Amino acid sequence: MTTDDYTLEELMVVEASRHVSDWDTVMVGTGLPMVASLFALKNHAPNMCYVVETGGIAPQIVGTPSSVTDARVMHRAVRHGSLLDALGGVLQRGLADVAFLGGAQIDRFANVNSTVIGDYDSPKVRFPGSGGANDLASHAKKILIITRHEKRRFPERCDFITSPGYVDGPDGRRKAGLPSAYPEIVVITDLVVMAVDRATGCLRIERLMPGVTVEQVRNSTGFDLPAAAAAGTVEPPTEAEVRLLREEVDPGGEYLKAPE
Amino acid sequence: MTTDDYTLEELMVVEASRHVSDWDTVMVGTGLPMVASLFALKNHAPNMCYVVETGGIAPQIVGTPSSVTDARVMHRAVRHGSLLDALGGVLQRGLADVAFLGGAQIDRFANVNSTVIGDYDSPKVRFPGSGGANDLASHAKKILIITRHEKRRFPERCDFITSPGYVDGPDGRRKAGLPSAYPEIVVITDLVVMAVDRATGCLRIERLMPGVTVEQVRNSTGFDLPAAAAAGTVEPPTEAEVRLLREEVDPGGEYLKAPE
């Protein structure tokens, strides 16, 4: 299998799924995170438990949901509940193993901005805001972020911290009072897989996407980005994995474009 | 109709029911309070809404329940819920118009003891404790207490304040931080109907049971008990009321003994 046989987006999704283990309780919205977790469920984590912000527990998701209120994310759940049940009773309660996040900016401490570009009180661009993202980042044991790698998305400091990464250093979360004080935070982009180094509280390169150099990544990043000593290359998906992804996880190609 | 045609207990129950109005939301346990509120429902408050501590809303109570967990207090409720729903979501939320209370001691400020006689740390007699009583006394707009009149039950100060009356004076509840700062509190005994005087925060005689004198009441009370200027006599029940009580409210005589 050559790199032509899968898209970068597919690789990102498969790589993300590798951070989800069997029996994990996973809080997920829609979009690529849902594709990645659905892939994990069908590939190697059959007992994974979805928890949807709107309250559904362990649904058997069908089709390609376009919202957390979509009946597709509630299908055959073991329980329907409320937002408080999911975000309070599962997430803040400390039972979420993995949460997926998105955002407009991610800084060196893996803090995330999904609120505003420019000044908060007179914004240049206003985004939708936290939603459940702040809660996910505050309470999950592992936080996964899938995003495109552009320099403006990786500034030294977010214009506005919507969701906490390591705040301002290795002990930043504990000092801020966050119950999940030292979570694993992994950022998967089209160039690289980064994770927070517990010793510094900062992101560093863990693995490069095939064919990408450390230089390339650094040129596209707005902060100093160290590399782990053993930084290797992201393993490409197997043929079977690509087939599973295309034929069973996103058969309509709603989220993942097939390679041209 | 003469006084021989109804028992004192029946009179107490009918008098208590007079403090329940149509459309009131009433928090009630079992025993005489339930008889009184059932009588109100059938006599003059057809739209009264029962809320049972265990979560039942507006049940159509059947038979003579022996517990708040009895299926008889849940019969045809519009909703089953939890203790938190009832005591938090209705009562502490401020929606209970009337609550019935019992207790071993009631003092001049209408504070109630249902915890202990003697010292709390080395008790002479230990009682079951607050249950929901403290919550009812803290949050209801009107508090009704039905009890036998014995001197030891009406001390100057309760050995232990389980449920707040006016605490220590006219402004005692507000100063303590209680949301229901100036509730109506009415105590109905076999001798007298007392209520808290808002000017003093203390109980005073409102109406005497037929044939009872102020002197008799005072001799059976452990604290100075003033009388309202217009203190009259409790209205006896009508023949129809007694019939309703005996034939429809407590037909088995489970709670109310028929006159000998």
Next chain:
Amino acid sequence: MNRKSSNKVMSAAEAVERFVHDGATVGMGGQSIGRCAMALTHEIVRQGIGDLTLVGCNLSMSMDLLVGAGLARRTECGTGNLERFGTAFRWRRAIEAGTLEVEDYSHLAMASRFLAGALGLPFMPSKSLLGTDILHKQMEGGSDSFRVIDNPWNPDEPVVLLPACRPDVSIVHAQKADELGNVVIEGFTTQEPEMVRASSSVIVSCEELISSEEIRRYPDRTTVPYIFVDAVVVQPWGSYPTSTYGCYEHDAEHLRRYQVCARSGGEAYESYLREMIHERPDFDSHLDGAIGEPRRRELEESMRRLM
């Protein structure tokens, strides 16, 4: 308040006129593209009730309409968007133009504020928001809505306190209700169980009026008992173009059409308001204009396949 009534069924026009007032804080039911109280929102727009503070977790198309119609002064929420259908554009533009006050929260933080209101508590603790600008920039900016205290049992641990949110009125669309005001919400319930209980008045529109007999037969299914509800508006398709779980799917075509108008603003948006709301005497008339019978059957069928 209309809680002492054994028949709370009334028209949307009457319910909104009686219970939604200029300057009110309005709790918004539904989320994203699901079960938003669209019929009730249209009626507020039609009656031009303004100066509103809109509160909820995710505020979506119903909020965006009120902002776009110039009726909102302020929002307090976790997000303003329609998920895959995009940002709430009138809201976004109003914030960027500085014509709308906003206070930002997370979804859990807003749900916690409603929980405090529902339980009669002055505030609720939270372990969200810590270490963020949601907390710090808003506090520095003068917001009085956040406090950070030390956990009294673990003195070095900061805890956020959030004040109760108690809407003057909440508007909610549900699958079923009876004439007393007992409400059955099926599927997801968002922040509604807490928000409704925290509100001074509550208007519920429903797909179907059921008997109180049915309510009493299945008391475990009642989401909100009648003692919290003031008005029941029977309005099939009352959340259109958002979905109602079990009844019909969202209408992606109409949502996209709205988003195009909301994104452009100006005359495109004004004509949407005019054609869809102001020129329509009621929501049924709006539906007749916006969606034909064949499409309704399609959206119903599409939902049925997901059950």
Next chain:
Amino acid sequence: MNRKSSNKVMSAAEAVERFVHDGATVGMGGQSIGRCAMALTHEIVRQGIGDLTLVGCNLSMSMDLLVGAGLARRTECGTGNLERFGTAFRWRRAIEAGTLEVEDYSHLAMASRFLAGALGLPFMPSKSLLGTDILHKQMEGGSDSFRVIDNPWNPDEPVVLLPACRPDVSIVHAQKADELGNVVIEGFTTQEPEMVRASSSVIVSCEELISSEEIRRYPDRTTVPYIFVDAVVVQPWGSYPTSTYGCYEHDAEHLRRYQVCARSGGEAYESYLREMIHERPDFDSHLDGAIGEPRRRELEESMRRLM
């Protein structure tokens, strides 16, 4: 913890051995004479697991048995009684004799503590307990479990803070569960929804094992999803002599018999423990001794008439 298992069905003996340990804080399901986890309680007595802290809102016969058997060190609750059947006498005597630590709360205060635990919060505010000796005498007596602060948004208003209650294990009896551990409680639910979610481990006994297919068909009816549950014990009549809503009424005769023994204490009580628990290998054997088939049919019939 046994949450990563697709079949959690096991015997009461195995469940109690695995999840209840000496010194544990045990959350007690049920209330008064309804749905107390009697089968699981018997098993704790049989295994002699001691030094327990028992927590709940109303603690009833199940608590009284553990106190009477000398297995409890402390209780934290709102009441210790069986309502019309009287005080929990072994509990009362132990307090009067000074052999049991107690911390008193109101029912709402305990429910609030479980809510804090269920939501991952360190404490919960409360407007109960103010102006009382539950608060003041216990604080003067050295209890660290109460704080009174000023409402930050209304400085002259005192508010109580109560620390979260997080049982090491909760024991609960329910009508239905599946083998994954999804639980359906019908009728009243006491403090159980919050208490169970706050607990590190949870053992559920049930009248009936249902399929996960049925759970997924009616997701609105699931009280507790499986992610909070460690063990499922299938035990019909598992709350006897207390009732299970929809299944059977409480057995007034047996409750009175227990109360007579509990009131006298001494040999009368010891022989109750011996005959009803220690000499019985399991709860089915206890049932066979305590209640015959005709009486069971009577109590079932009596419940059926109330549905």
